[in-house]
Amino acid sequence: MIINQSALTGIYRTFSTIFNQALEAVSPMWPTIAMQVPSTGRSVDYKWLGNFPMMREWLGDRVIKDLSAYHYEITNKDYEATIEVDRNDIEDDQIGVYTPMIQGLAQAAKEHPDYLVFALLAAGFSTTCFDGQYFFDTDHPVGSSTQSNYGGGASNAWYLMDLSKPVKPIILQIRKQPEFVSMDKPDDENAFMRKKYRYGVDDRKNVGYGLWQLAYGSKQTLNSTYYASARAAMMGFTKEDNVTPLNIRPTHLVVGPSNEAAGKQLVEAQFDSSGASNIWYNSAKLVVVPYLT
Numbered sequence: 142m143i144i145n146q147s148a149l150t151g152i153y154r155t156f157s158t159i160f161n162q163a164l165e166a167v168s169p170m171w172p173t174i175a176m177q178v179p180s181t182g183r184s185v186d187y188k189w190l191g192n193f194p195m196m197r198e199w200l201g202d203r204v205i206k207d208l209s210a211y212h213y214e215i216t217n218k219d220y221e222a223t224i225e226v227d228r229n230d231i232e233d234d235q236i237g238v239y240t241p242m243i244q245g246l247a248q249a250a251k252e253h254p255d256y257l258v259f260a261l262l263a264a265g266f267s268t269t270c271f272d273g274q275y276f277f278d279t280d281h282p283v284g285s286s287t288q289s290n291y292g293g294g295a296s297n298a299w300y301l302m303d304l305s306k307p308v309k310p311i312i313l314q315i316r317k318q319p320e321f322v323s324m325d326k327p328d329d330e331n332a333f334m335r336k337k338y339r340y341g342v343d344d345r346k347n348v349g350y351g352l353w354q355l356a357y358g359s360k361q362t363l364n365s366t367y368y369a370s371a372r373a374a375m376m377g378f379t380k381e382d383n384v385t386p387l388n389i390r391p392t393h394l395v396v397g398p399s400n401e402a403a404g405k406q407l408v409e410a411q412f413d414s415s416g417a418s419n420i421w422y423n424s425a426k427l428v429v430v431p432y433l434t
Contacts, residue, residue, distance in 0.1 A: 148231070152231065153323050153325055153340075159243045164250065175258045175310075176312060185214065215347050220343065222342050224242050247319075254348070262433070263298065263432075266298070268350075276353050276356070284382060284383040288354075289374060290378075303355045304355070319344045322341055323339065323340045364407070365413075365421060369421075375389045397433030398434075408421055408426075410422065
């Protein structure tokens with residue numbers, strides 16, 4: 142192949158098509174526990190997380206919720222992945238050998254939010270959320286009292302979640318979707334000095350915590366006793382009056398590979414190890430995440 146701008150433009154279009162097709166074929170895991178929020182600037186302030194209003198009888202003036210008490214800002218970050226194509230491979234019509242690499246770029250871009258979302262979930266025992274407490278903590282301030290979404294323990298973590306609400310436990314903030322880009326001009330310095338053309342993907346995004354009330358984290362042994370305690374704790378969460386239930390209904394049990402067997406026995410087996418009926422059968426959907434331990 143004779144290398145000129147027309148040929149390089151054609152290669153870019155071919156790579157771009159391969160990239161976009163591969164991007165569409167990937168099914169990430171993050172939508173299970175995270176909500177996507179668009180961003181139009183450098184960062185977004187989620188102070189509204191701390192003041193979800195509750196309906197009340199309208200007597201006199203409206204009661205306005207004050208959002209000034211909270212400040213929880215998520216700042217976007219830049220991410221990229223890049224490969225190089227040798228000029229000799231173009232001259233020798235060997236572009237096809239790069240197809241798996243272009244597909245790999247697409248897969249990496251589509252699955253990268255998985256890594257960010259589940260890494261943040263695992264860090265919730267030592268990372269603060271909108272109320273200044275660790276996401277999983279024993280003393281989240283609610284009205285005149287505190288509430289706990291942390292079960293303690295020292296084993297591999299597991300998580301019980303209510304994923305039926307519009308808001309999710311984790312926020313995936315998107316400023317720019319993955320974009321396929323190139324540095325492929327015939328007179329680019331890299332092409333002149335090293336006989337290389339560059340192709341890559343970049344985006345802008347970040348993750349943060351949503352409502353802690355929608356998730357319960359525990360490092361206790363995953364068994365019926367601690368599972369029952371987690372469900373009871375979540376369904377006992379109240380609004381700021383410390384009386385009105387939040388109507389939390391645990392829907393998903395999220396575990397890493399180390400807790401997969403215990404999770405299956407707990408919510409997918411009709412009978413327990415003794416042959417008796419399993420009262421927790423189908424009480425939550427099991428989600429096994431390779432990114433978790």
